[in-house]
Amino acid sequence: MSEFEGNVRVTKLTVGASSCLLGEAVRYDGGHKANSHIMGTLAEYFEFRSFCPEIDIGMGVPRTPIRLARRASHVIRCIATDAAATDYTDALRACADGQRNWHENLCGYIFKKDSPSCGMAGVKVSGGVGPEFDGIGMYADKTMQNFPSLPCEEEDSLADTALRENFIQRVRAMGRWHALHERGISLRSLREFHSRHLGILMRHDRGGCEQLEKILTKTSEDLLPENARNYLIQFMTVLKNRRAGEFPG
Ligand code: SF4
Structure with a gap:
């Protein structure tokens, strides 16, 4: 199945995914x-780019869990369960940096929840004084820092119909943003992009939409690269408010 823009058939949008969620035997225990929501429903919309950061840094299967x-x-670190001195924090964060070339072309990312590498939030943290479940997986954290506008979700969120639909909407919007960039972004094309999404943005978050319009008002040719980046971050923030209905197109 392909995506359509008007009557034009385009290739499927590419979404990154933790390899284990796609059925690959890469977990520490093999x-x-x-x-099923990812490999079934979402596979009809998207092409997945599978990646396991722990395999990428050479941990192998099976391996000691972390x-x-x-x-x-x-400070929160990522260590081996059987040897506190064996620290994978820097390697996992460097791994995320090493994937920037393909990450920048993604329209979304689906991470494995609760993983010390891939979890987006609420990962268990042991020891010390502080909340027990306030960790973020090292690879996911660095990836989200590198690409703050990239639509990201964990797999359990996608079991919720409304959250899944919202994720699909944001991924499609990111696909349109990439297409805008490929054509060459200009003040005019940025404003056209905004106009196209105005209705849905207003239904999501009227105040957030006003912030977007302020960014556009302040944008001149020399500020375009920086303001386009800020616009996209705010645009995705507004869309993540899921009060809204349908996207155009
Ligand atoms: S959660 Fe991430 S690091 Fe762990 S097996 Fe899955 S893809 Fe690999």
């Missing part, structure tokens, strides 16, 4: 976490 641990300084 298992996987195949997810966990997040809070140091006395409150």
Whole structure:
């Protein structure tokens, strides 16, 4: 199945995904976490780019599991469960940086929840003083920092119909943004992009939409690269408010 823009057939949008969610046996114990919503429903819309950061940094299968641990300084590190001195934090964060070339072309990313590498939020943190479930997987954290406008969700969110529909909407919007960039972004094309989405933006978040219009008003040719980036971050923030109905197109 392909995406359509008007009557024009385009290739499927590419979404990054934790490999284990796609049924690949890459977990520490040689298992996987195949997810039917991803491999079934979402596969009809998107092409997945599978990636396992722990495999990428050479941990192998099977491997000693890892966990997040809070140091006395409150800094959270990612260490082996059987050897606190074996620290994977820097390697996993560097791994995310090393994927920037393909990450920048993605329209979305689906991460495995609760993983010390891939979890987006609420990952268990052991030791020290502080909340027990306030960690973020090291690879996911760095990826989201590098691309703050990239639509991201964990697999359990996608079991919720409204959240899944919202994710699909944001991914499609990111696809239109990439297409805008490929054609060459200009003040005029940015304003046209905004006009095209105005109705849905207003239904999501009227105040947020006003912020977008302020960014556009302040944008001149010399400020275009920076303001286009800020516009996209705010645009995706507005769309994530899921009070809204349908997207155009
Ligand atoms: S959660 Fe991430 S690191 Fe762990 S097996 Fe899945 S893809 Fe690999």
